[in-house]
Amino acid sequence: MKEQLEALQAEALDTIAAAADLDTVEAARVKYLGRKGAVTEILRGLGKVSAEERPAMGQLSNVVKAAIGEALDSRKTALSSVADAAREASEAVDLSLPGRRPSQGHLHMVNQVTEEIIDIFAGLGFQVAVGPDIETEYYNFDSLNTPADHPARDSHDTFFVKPGVVLRTHTSPVQMRVMEQVKPPVAVLAPGRVYRVDYDASHSPMFNQIEGLLVDEDVTFADLKGTLMHFVHQLFGKETKVRFRPHFFPFTEPSAEMDISCTVCGGNGCRLCKNSGWLEALGCGMVHPEVFRHAGYDYEKYSGFAFGLGIDRIAMLRHAVPSINHLYDNDLRFLEQF
Amino acid sequence: MRISLSWLQEYVDIDVTVEELAHQMTMLGLEIESIEQLGEDVQEVYVGQIVAIEPHPDADKIVVCQTDVGGDAPLQICCGAKNMKVGDKVPTAVVGATLPGGFAIARRKMRGVESQGMMCAAQEIGLADETDGLLILEEDATVGEDIRVHLGLDDVVLEIEVTPNRADWASMIGVARELAACYGKELRIPEVALVEQGPAIETVTSVTVEDTERCPRYMGRLLHDVQVGPSPEWLCNYLIAAGQRPINNIVDVTNFVLLETGQPLHAFDFEKLAEKRIVVRTATQDEPINTLDGEARKLSDDMLVIADAKVPQCVAGVMGGADSEVGEGTTTIFLESAFFHPASVRKTSRGLGLISESSQRFQRGADPEMAAYALDRAAQMIQELASAKIAEGVIDAYPEPFVPREVTLPYARTLRLLGVDIAPEQQRAIIESLGFEMLHHDDTAMKVEVPLRRHDVSMEADLIEEIARLYNFDNIPVSLPRARKCEKVFAPNEQRIRAFRHYLVSLGLTELYNWSFSNDDEVQRAALPASYRTMVVLENPLSEKQATMRSSIIPALIGNGARNLNYGVTSVRGFELGPVFAPSDGDELPTQGNRVALVLAGEMEGAHWSRSARAVDFYDMKGLVESVLEHFGVVGKLEESDWETFQGGQRAAVRVGKHVVGTFGRVASAVARAFECDRPLYVAELDLDWLLTKRPGATQFQTVPTFPPSARDLAVVVDSVVPAGELLEKAAQSGGKLLRSVDIFDIFEGEQVGVGKKSVALNLVFQSDERTLTDKDTQKAVDKVLKRLKHEYKAELR
């Protein structure tokens, strides 16, 4: 039996080595290791072997089975990899052919910047507040210390719906609506559409603004500076320089305009910054006592700061857009660039 | 306002560079618009004296001059001008000179005669004057002197933007005062000492002020024997630097003093005044006046005028009348210096659409005290420059003198508002340096009197601003306030709107942003239902195209789609979230709502080498609308819409429960054509405010299947008119609890299925949570579905 098994092993290994395809390997498995295969056939004679020899024969048959099995597996692996390689070679693609791109939508530039600004101030505890686009003259002007004959109204060319009702010229009326509803502390941001009778390459009759307001018992001009500097550094980068200079707004006192170092020349002077190295970024100041009076806040007890910035302008600076009119042209060739 | 640096130096010593000065002015709130170096483009031009003039041998219109510019010998210069004579001094550009506009002077021959330079007219060296001929300089000009030095062209002009609160800055003295305070220098205000002659003014004329509210102060002086003529060069140069054109010595003096003091003055030709007296009154309705700018104007009865006994001679504070204009024949002038009420001047200026140097100053608030100084200053200058005699006395109608305000500032308030501790002495020094009078001060507070020129200072915060400005904003420290908790949430939907916007972008849509305006024509072209045609109307629209506030975003999106297709954009996929408006009867303000609008056009799937492009169709828009509804956790039902905006058979109203949430469809051909588009466009608009009321709760867990699904196809033939959606619905209802999903994978109409019939192929997916399904299980379910479809629609198995 020992000779039989050894001869079978030799024959099987030769057959397997000669197998040219996976089917032949499978047939060899059936022939030698199958339920009715040659090894089983030989082991049928195990009963005739003496009891002393039987364990050795059993062991030998397992060795033979293992050797044949191993040869089968390795031949199969070898043949598979040849077959895979042939198939894969036939499936090679042209790497340079264009891929299928999922279609990509684009958020409008104004909202990209608005969201970024909101997130920066949200980190400082500001929340969003909204108000109507069509406003009363009271909220838009009078409550903000800008009575009818105030010269500051000249710079706000206002759309009227009827006497006393206007398209808001800024989102500042939202601060009054907010202060009427709650006592300090108040920390809000009011983004939204605003309207002015003005239309040329640098003016759109509708544009977007964000107004910010912080009121509490101990808010100072130093806080205003710190808050807005933090904002600029977040939005434009730490290297951006910031300058506050006195200005005039009816609803703040003291009032300031904040400039940032030119985004094009970095402060050396260029056409964009009219060689000054600075770009006007926003208006701000400490809330005027008259505004607090209209809100029912006690000026002796509370102080606060407010700021208002043109989102369009910030967006245009960031993306070097030459004219505001691109923003509202709704030309997909423009919008899909950003 | 244009600030000439050399003129400014008359009032305050400036010993810093122009750049430092500009920076300091900026930090004081005097915003610098531009810095202009005058004469920069005038090089190598000198004062020359013509020593000989001879005719040109070959040309009638040219003469050959010998002009001395201080060199070894005179230069030979050919010249076409006629207004010069031997001995005249003229600006002379030598070879190598450059003139404004990059014009360079070279040696050249004119008709055979060498010319070694050019003698210049005023405009050739950049002066505003446009008179013909050479600029003849004054006799005492120094030959050989650089013309820029001689004409004061070597000046720097800082153009500043004066904020509306600071009327006092619209003057040289006002700016000088600010700089004197800032640099700790002395402010020099020119001294005035008048020599009065002749009869007392009140014996010659009278002033009646009928409206003292709008004209609280009216002053006047009379000047006789006036010699009207050109102003001296220094005066012309200052005015030119300030951007004004010299006219004659009288007008120039009033303009000069206005720029110097900020006080507008007006000179009347006294002889032209009826009854030789002044009446300050309101105009009658439609009363005519010819103003100095050459316009014939009609006044209204709320405008203040300076009249003679009969007719208006001046629109008070705005502009003089042509009838009493000072000209060559004028011998006696009445010089006016007044204070008009700011609001009144503003209203008149706006009413007439007429803005002047004078109106701009009065409407911001002039200085009632400066009126007196400016009047005397101008009188003295006219006396000197026009050899006039000043009549004795001054008219001063000032029945109720202004009382200066008094403001108290506790020092601690400065710290509280600015966040920086400035010593009381420093606070007081700053306030005093600006000309405020210290009435009282102690350890805790100061009390000051506010100069009448400072209309902007009336309370403690205003004084703190002055301190902050002069202390310099740069010196105020920087701190970051702590986060504060507000008791109310003001925009609870903000995050959800943002998430929705991003969701739409993730679906491949690009956000559009249209103006909120609309107009009747646009709404009609879009064929919106009648209710949309009642819009909020603007009283003063920019143009007819923006006459109303939009009632819908649809017209804008049709327009956007059309335009982009016309631009050649192959795939238009856009959305807009934004407001719409409607008039509201009862409320003070119109109604405002938020909508989401969608537009699809062109290709839905772009062409690729592996497949051809697929055009957008109705089902792309339907799927998009369904996705939007699903985002808000609602399921809508489509109903046939009757909107004429959309083409019949491809339009739907979206109903959720009892509420119609929106409408969508394919834009009707006629509507598309009205928007200049001949290609399919699909548009939708949904009520965003309503959708935002739907708050899907947290999605609840469902068992993840462990046993494999089993799919079966079922093709049935039904009448063509049977809506496929109903087959889906009935199949879903009848498929039993093992049916997980049902979908349509093919629709076919043709001869094979018979006329008026269609084949609908359903794909049914079954699955159990407990076991692997057998063919028997699924067949049973499919049979049930088929039975139901047969029963309801006479469906035949195909």
Ligand SMILES: [Zn+2]
């Ligand atoms: Zn720059």
